Amino acid sequence: MSIYNKINAGFSLGAGKPITSGIEDVIYIFNHDDVTLTYDAANPLIVTGLTAVANAKIYKFEGTNNSFNTMSKLAKTQVGPRYTEEIDFNIAGLSTDIKAQLMAMGYGRVRAIAVNNYKDGDSAIELFGAVNGLIVTEAERNAADETLDGGYKIKMTNPDKLKEPYPPRAVSIAPQSGTATYASTIAALEALAG
Numbered sequence: 001m002s003i004y005n006k007i008n009a010g011f012s013l014g015a016g017k018p019i020t021s022g023i024e025d026v027i028y029i030f031n032h033d034d035v036t037l038t039y040d041a042a043n044p045l046i047v048t049g050l051t052a053v054a055n056a057k058i059y060k061f062e063g064t065n066n067s068f069n070t071m072s073k074l075a076k077t078q079v080g081p082r083y084t085e086e087i088d089f090n091i092a093g094l095s096t097d098i099k100a101q102l103m104a105m106g107y108g109r110v111r112a113i114a115v116n117n118y119k120d121g122d123s124a125i126e127l128f129g130a131v132n133g134l135i136v137t138e139a140e141r142n143a144a145d146e147t148l149d150g151g152y153k154i155k156m157t158n159p160d161k162l163k164e165p166y167p168p169r170a171v172s173i174a175p176q177s178g179t180a181t182y183a184s185t186i187a188a189l190e191a192l193a194g
Contacts (some may be wrong), residue, residue, distance in 0.1 A: 020116075020118040021117065022116075022117045023068050023070055023116050024114075024115040024116075025062060026115060027060075027061045027087065027089060027115075028058045028060055028061075028113040028193060029112045030056065030057070030058040030111055030112075031056065031108060031109075031110055031111075032108070032129070032133040033053065034053050035051065035111070036049075036050075036052075036053060037130065038050075039169075044166065044169075045166060045169055046169065046170045046172055047171045047172070048172060048173060049173060050171075050189075058113075058189060058192040061091075063090060064092075067092075068087070069087070070086070070088075070126070070128060071084075071086040072084070072085050072128075074167075080165075082163035082165060083164045083166065083167050084163050085128045085129060085134065085158055086155060086156065087112050087157075088153070088154065088156075090148050090154070091151050093151055094151065098152070102152065102154070105134075105136040105156065110133060110134050111127060111128065111129040111130065111133055112127070112129060112134060113125060113126065113127050113128070114168075115186070125182070125189075126170060126171065127169040127170075127171050128156075129164070130164065130169050131166075132158050134159075135157070135159050136154055136155070137155050138154065139152055139154055139155075140152065140153045141153070171189075173189075175187070
């Protein structure tokens with residue numbers, strides 16, 4: 001029986017490194033089928049490799065002032081626990097290129113990687129939409145909205161009736177030699193986004 005069906009450890013609050021909410025103002029998004037994922041053989045909650053299919057890329061979206069947010073929520077189903085994943089972000093801009101990207105994310109499935117503000121743990125960097133992907137479910141623009149200066153508010157979530165079988169996966173990619181670190185994982189993401 002898998003360790004994921006039985007608890008196997010406890011935890012305590014860290015006074016030295018208290019948990020910090022929010023994510024950094026950067027998110028990496030890629031087409032669902034453009035990057036192959038490799039998982040840790042002993043723990044399917046850890047992505048150990050990202051390999052671009054052909055010349056595919058990971059696209060880097062940057063924001064400011066906490067303009068990105070992630071959410072994961074457990075949902076009990078008849079076949080066991082499933083997770084709804086959401087990513088909210090703002091787009092400060094209004095062009096046909098931006099509109100084309102929004103349409104692509106609304107019709108095609110994507111995956112997204114977020115970098116948490118809290119980095120004292122093995123889930124500092126998380127993958128959303130690993131199995132079923134994410135699609136844009138809300139794209140709202142109010143031209144008079146002063147907080148976004150007329151930009152878009154975007155919400156990406158799992159397609160209808162396709163929740164994820166696991167919570168967001170940790171992303172931990174090792175360098176050519178050595179063990180995986182936060183820095184090596186960011187370097188791997190940046191290389192694919194380059």
